[in-house]
Amino acid sequence: MTRYDAALFIGGTRFIGRHTVEAFLEAGYEVTTLTRGEHDDPFVDREGVSNRTGDRTERAALVDARDAVDPDVVVDFVGLHPGEVREATTVFADARYVYVSSGSAYAGGDVPMREGETALHPCEPDQEEDDSAETYGPRKAECDRAVFAAAEDGVEAMAVRPMLVQGPHDYTERFGYWVNRVAEHERVLVPGDGGSLLHRVFVRDLADALLLVAEEGEPGEAYNAADRSAYSLDRSLELIAAALDTAVEPVHAGERELAAHDVEPESVPLYTPRPALVATEKLAALGWEPTPPAASVAETARAHVDGGVTGPESSLDRRTEEAVLEALDDG
Structure with missing residues (x-):
């Protein structure tokens, strides 16, 4: 070399x-x-x-x-x-x-x-x-x-x-949105069925x-x-909860339920309606070894909590989220 x-x-x-x-x-x-x-x-x-x-x-x-x-x-x-x-x-x-x-x-x-x-x-x-x-x-x-x-x-x-x-120092706070939700609330609204895959x-x-x-x-x-193992939004919440030693219940909502409260699914951080995945063999062939998701999410989650990260200003606000959750409970 x-x-x-x-x-x-x-x-x-x-x-x-x-x-x-x-x-x-x-x-x-x-x-x-x-x-x-x-x-x-x-x-x-x-x-x-x-x-x-x-x-x-x-x-x-x-x-x-x-x-x-x-x-x-x-x-x-x-x-x-x-x-x-x-x-x-x-x-x-x-x-x-x-x-x-x-x-x-x-x-x-x-x-x-x-x-x-x-x-x-x-x-x-x-x-x-x-x-x-x-x-x-x-x-x-x-x-x-x-x-x-x-x-x-x-x-x-x-x-x-x-x-x-x-990861730590992420000023976009997109993953921090979910860390904050898991850290602060027992129930979290997730667009779709929770299987959204964004590599x-x-x-x-x-x-x-x-x-x-x-x-x-x-x-x-x-x-x-990209990580060798892609994981869904629901899996993200599980990994964050494990890192923070807490529990979380993802509550799924479809487009109709969200639209009733003027919520666009794509406005929620990390949600994608179609899988967005890439092949990683080429980088791996050079000897690249990514960190397992459980370890990387744990480090990221703890850093975001310590840093007081709450998510982008444009994120879904908790009041609207609670209104959707209440409507789903009543529905």
Whole structure:
């Protein structure tokens, strides 16, 4: 295995990046993060970690970081627009470049979705600079295509496609919604029959995957990152309850019961009407070993409780949830 020493992270101080910094430090890297300085830096005064302030949308900031760090590896956490990835793969053409993509790049349809087989979203030119949630998947797909194009030009560029990421320091609080419900209430409303399958990945496992792909990945390839064992919403509640040494009763509601209270099933975190699963053999072939769900959920649940996480502000409020539960009891 080739030895790499210097890593530059574009982003890297919030959630996924925070854990990835730790993984790279443990592997012996010197890590530099390039951020706009808008969030607290958890690595201030941390040996082996330095920070540069700059806007990744400005080529000069990327060039300055490249010249100062001379990175062997670049991990790009915050590439949201294809032009940004095209610029980065040009500036860092002499480094191993790992782009953090998303399972949302897939157009869907396959169960499971496979790298190189399942179609990616098309991305129209007017979508490339858009910032709406509706164009997120197409933009990520076009960013992946930018990675593949760079690899064809000789850049050691790769993409990693995580499914929904959960773990400590998750500022999206999507899994935290369910942790809070289980911690605070005996009965919890679950859309559908509880079997909703949205593939997920533990953040520390994703950090290990990014390190592994940086060192062992094949240029021009994409790698799905998700737990080896997918588990349903009901199973999530069971695992959370076990971690918190409590009990919970999931109460299922269909679209009709939810609609009576103006609740859209998809507005509830982690619910998906169709299975969203990816194949993970490709990453496993590099030697990746994900944490068993019981252990990863336990660590995540305890961290969310300790951190007072309650869920996204847009989540289903408890008053409405109780109204649905009462209607189901009376029904």
